[in-house]
Amino acid sequence: MSARKPPSGGKSLRPVVGATLLTLLALLALGGVKSYRDLTLARERVRELEEQIRAAHERIESLKQEILQLKGDPNTIERRAREDLGLAKPGELVILLPDEEEEDPALKPEAPKRP
Known part of the structure; x- marks a missing residue:
């Protein structure tokens, strides 16, 4: 037998x-x-x-501990109310000082300029 012959067009499909x-x-x-x-x-x-x-789980655990401290100690509640909320007992005078980070630069004294 002889080898196959390409289709009638004479071209093989192998390259395609x-x-x-x-x-x-x-x-x-x-x-x-x-x-x-x-x-x-x-x-x-x-x-x-x-x-x-x-990080969220760590924060949750930290807050749980804080809740336990606040529930068990009225002094802690009072301290937090004074520090965080600026609350005071009747007759007390509260003076709130700004945080260093929040200070207005216009209120800071200027450094002396050298001639």
Whole structure:
């Protein structure tokens, strides 16, 4: 028997099939790279969110401890009311001083200028 002859046009389909396969492989590779990048970004986001969750749990525990202290000690409640809210007993005079960070720069004395 003799070898197959190309179709009537005289051209083989092999180059077309090969080019198609190469194109498909290239598309799959590009899709894989994008998927890997997306997966890496998603894992990074998960780590960030887990850190935020951990910090939130720590804050919750801290607040629970603060609640227990406030429930059990009336002196702590009074101190917090005085410090945080500026409350006072009848007849007391409260003088609130601004925090250093909140001071108005216009109110600060100027440094002497050297001639």
